[in-house]
Amino acid sequence: MEKSIIFSGFGGQGALFAGQLLTYAALDAGKHVTWIPSYGPEMRGGTAHCTVVVGDEPIGSPLVRNPDMVVAMNLPSADKYEPIVKENGLLVVNGSLVKRPIHRYDIDAIVIPANDIAQDYGNIRLANVVMLGALLAATELLPLEVVEQALEDHLPERHKRLLPANKAALHEGAQFARTMLPTEDGFRARAEKK
Amino acid sequence: MAIAEPITQIAPDEPKLEEMEIIYQRPEAVAETYTHYCPGCTHGIIHRLVGEVIDELGVRERTIGVSPVGCAVFAYRYFNTDGVEAAHGRAPAMATGIKRAAPDKVVFTYQGDGDLASIGGNEILHACARGENITVIFVNNAVYGMTGGQMAPTTLPGMVTTSSPYGRDVKLQGAPIHITEMLAMMPGVAYAVRRSTHSVAEIRKTKKAIKLAFEAQLKGLGLGLVEVLSTCPTNWRLDPNESLNFIRDNMVPIYPPGDFKVHDELKKRR
Amino acid sequence: MAKELWKGNEALAEAALRAGAEAYFGYPITPQTELLEHMSRRMPKLGLTFLQAESELASINMVYGAATVGARAMTSSSSPGISLMQEGLSYIAASEVPAVVVDIMRGGPGLGNIQPSQGDYFQMVKTAGHGDYHAIVLAPSTIQEAIDLIYDSFELAFKYRTIVTILADGSLGQMMEPVEMPEFKEWPEERPGWALTGAKGREPHTISSLYLGAENLEKLNLRLQKKLAEIKANEVRYETLMTDDAEFLIVAFGTVGRIAQSAVRQARENGVKVGLFRPITLWPFAEEELMAMTRRVRGVLVAEMNAGQMFEDVKAIAQGRIPVQFTGRMGGTIPLPDDILPALDTLIDSVRSRNGNKPEPTRAREVSA
Numbered sequence: 001m002e003k004s005i006i007f008s009g010f011g012g013q014g015a016l017f018a019g020q021l022l023t024y025a026a027l028d029a030g031k032h033v034t035w036i037p038s039y040g041p042e043m044r045g046g047t048a049h050c051t052v053v054v055g056d057e058p059i060g061s062p063l064v065r066n067p068d069m070v071v072a073m074n075l076p077s078a079d080k081y082e083p084i085v086k087e088n089g090l091l092v093v094n095g096s097l098v099k100r101p102i103h104r105y106d107i108d109a110i111v112i113p114a115n116d117i118a119q120d121y122g123n124i125r126l127a128n129v130v131m132l133g134a135l136l137a138a139t140e141l142l143p144l145e146v147v148e149q150a151l152e153d154h155l156p157e158r159h160k161r162l163l164p165a166n167k168a169a170l171h172e173g174a175q176f177a178r179t180m181l182p183t184e185d186g187f188r189a190r191a192e193k194k
Numbered sequence: 195m196a197i198a199e200p201i202t203q204i205a206p207d208e209p210k211l212e213e214m215e216i217i218y219q220r221p222e223a224v225a226e227t228y229t230h231y232c233p234g235c236t237h238g239i240i241h242r243l244v245g246e247v248i249d250e251l252g253v254r255e256r257t258i259g260v261s262p263v264g265c266a267v268f269a270y271r272y273f274n275t276d277g278v279e280a281a282h283g284r285a286p287a288m289a290t291g292i293k294r295a296a297p298d299k300v301v302f303t304y305q306g307d308g309d310l311a312s313i314g315g316n317e318i319l320h321a322c323a324r325g326e327n328i329t330v331i332f333v334n335n336a337v338y339g340m341t342g343g344q345m346a347p348t349t350l351p352g353m354v355t356t357s358s359p360y361g362r363d364v365k366l367q368g369a370p371i372h373i374t375e376m377l378a379m380m381p382g383v384a385y386a387v388r389r390s391t392h393s394v395a396e397i398r399k400t401k402k403a404i405k406l407a408f409e410a411q412l413k414g415l416g417l418g419l420v421e422v423l424s425t426c427p428t429n430w431r432l433d434p435n436e437s438l439n440f441i442r443d444n445m446v447p448i449y450p451p452g453d454f455k456v457h458d459e460l461k462k463r464r
Numbered sequence: 465m466a467k468e469l470w471k472g473n474e475a476l477a478e479a480a481l482r483a484g485a486e487a488y489f490g491y492p493i494t495p496q497t498e499l500l501e502h503m504s505r506r507m508p509k510l511g512l513t514f515l516q517a518e519s520e521l522a523s524i525n526m527v528y529g530a531a532t533v534g535a536r537a538m539t540s541s542s543s544p545g546i547s548l549m550q551e552g553l554s555y556i557a558a559s560e561v562p563a564v565v566v567d568i569m570r571g572g573p574g575l576g577n578i579q580p581s582q583g584d585y586f587q588m589v590k591t592a593g594h595g596d597y598h599a600i601v602l603a604p605s606t607i608q609e610a611i612d613l614i615y616d617s618f619e620l621a622f623k624y625r626t627i628v629t630i631l632a633d634g635s636l637g638q639m640m641e642p643v644e645m646p647e648f649k650e651w652p653e654e655r656p657g658w659a660l661t662g663a664k665g666r667e668p669h670t671i672s673s674l675y676l677g678a679e680n681l682e683k684l685n686l687r688l689q690k691k692l693a694e695i696k697a698n699e700v701r702y703e704t705l706m707t708d709d710a711e712f713l714i715v716a717f718g719t720v721g722r723i724a725q726s727a728v729r730q731a732r733e734n735g736v737k738v739g740l741f742r743p744i745t746l747w748p749f750a751e752e753e754l755m756a757m758t759r760r761v762r763g764v765l766v767a768e769m770n771a772g773q774m775f776e777d778v779k780a781i782a783q784g785r786i787p788v789q790f791t792g793r794m795g796g797t798i799p800l801p802d803d804i805l806p807a808l809d810t811l812i813d814s815v816r817s818r819n820g821n822k823p824e825p826t827r828a829r830e831v832s833a
Contacts, residue, residue: 020469023469027467027469027642033642034639034641035469035639035640035641036635037638037639039494039495039578039638058725059641059722060722060724060725061722061723061726061798061800061801062635062639062722063635063723063800064800065802254663255662255663255665256662257662257663258532258533258660258662261672267674268674270670273668274663274668275662275663276660276661276662276663276668276669277660277668277670277671278529278532278559278670278672279670279671279673279674280525280528280529280555281525281528281551284521284522284528284551284552287517287521287522287523287526287528287529288525288526288528288529288532290515290517290522290526291487291489291526291527291528291529291531291532292529292533292660293529294487294515294526294530295513295530295533295535295537296533296661299662316518316519317518317521317525319518320517320522323518324515
């Protein structure tokens, strides 16, 4: 098994941290894993993304052209990555910011109002963890508990007081993904396949 | 050809040499060797002054000298201390590396005007900004000596060199750089003075200044810089005596000797 | 020891400290700046020398200075900064003092960009500084390997009194991987005999790269060449993957070396007998080992993140016996298996048509059913 995931969003939305969290969790679960960010000017307010590759064997390429999964936290990210998600791959989209329908019918898609859910937990900046929860619920990447533990271990010290809220947001994201589960067809974005 | 017997006695009535009191000799910190400097060049005098100061301070065995590229490129051979030869202009950077890695050593650079004021301008500027605890001997003879007399950043206005054959035109080629005045402004500099070699009195003052610059280092006060006006009879196309007069008459008016920065700790010493 | 997640640049810095680095001089440049920042945090607390220099010119000459007193000194930079350091590197090589240099390569020429590249192969492996010299050039493909290589670097540098370069690219500097960090190395207090320690109870030592007189300078050069021959004999490192039965060979180093592993596995799934040769020391290059391999395979594909720099060396080693082709990406684009596999197919086709056969249906890039 080797899976590649791209996390992408506006700088400050926490896409890079969501990827790191998954990376820490993969490490704790004894997987091989790489995390590589986009770096440079994008970090200062533009779109930031990172690529995580998780596998049972040593990772060859830390970058991929067609990721297995994409977590798109804003519209530019959805526009950029929807076309390149691998066939039968998964796209998790922040429905609070992406108001357009999903165009691909050959991928699974979860449209989750991550900002709204995060707001319910008192902090819009939890949207990244909400989306990570949704990603984990919809895949067999890693158990949710491992990521929960990674949160405990790696949430920056200055954010430690937000740990309960983070955990709750993670579960809420997962729960949302499960409830929109039509099992047979997965999360196929377009029921009407052509 | 027979080699002459060494002279051991000057005249029958005089005492033998070995019986005479030694009142002047080569400083231990200056190597017993020939130098390649031209007749009438004052590098030899400045070397000697540095050597005397190192001896007087008793630091020869822990001194590391950093030589420049320029006429003094072989200075590391002429001092009886450990020494390195830096790339052109980089002596202050190299000295920084030495002093930071071995703070117990006494570190000095010996640089000419092309090396320090032109290609190495940034290195000396930032060594001063950091207040590196080193001593810098800056020999200014207003010309690139080793390469055969081209215009230096310190060349005087109107001065003819092989690369300013019509005389330095300040409108085209810029005005002379007053390095020591400039660097004296920096807080990291403990001591910044200009001295000269054109008379015995000036040479004595130069030695005092070099000593204070080394003392600044020993006290950990910051960078000590002594600019020394020096001759270049070969490239100035003057005889040694005329060269000394050239310093007095032409260089001193542009580059007046003086104290531009003296740390309070050093004032007490004088 | 438990694995920890480290960013490449910070891992290199920490591993250098554990290897015994005593003095670091550097200048900020993306994508290596985290290395300098890590040193600025750690070294003062460890009682070591950290200094941010005014330029790369200054930092390499500070390293040169610190090296002359026998200190374990290092710097790091990225391509344009390394270009500025070439002067100092030539002086250090001629002076035969040890130094460690990390180059986290970015796209060029010129200011280029800050994306990953392998465009410094020429300037570091062939050496862009003037005169005849070589540094030992180590090219890691993972963060763990980067740690392991820099951990050895001061010992190599001091053993041969030479420059040791870690040549990696921006992606390796920026990425994170689980790694094991080694323990701090013990070094003797005493400085080596050649170091400048003050002329106390001995004749003065001088360190210089100036040798006037053709005879003197030739003597230095002969000595340097002898040393380089010794390094060549002792220090070659490389890795192979699935080469035993390989008909075709991919040669790649660093990040492309690890990406090529994925390409090789994919091609194998499609029935193509391809192996990987990954040089770890770019200088000295595993010439004999690669030459032996080029006698067994039918064609070689060189993959790099440049326009074909190592390619020139591989061609020279193959000596025209078999086709050697190149694939690469530039400008900060990383060649992925999707780039490498079609190039492999082209190689296979050209080898077969050269032998008068029609192209066979085996395609490396086809996705296996």
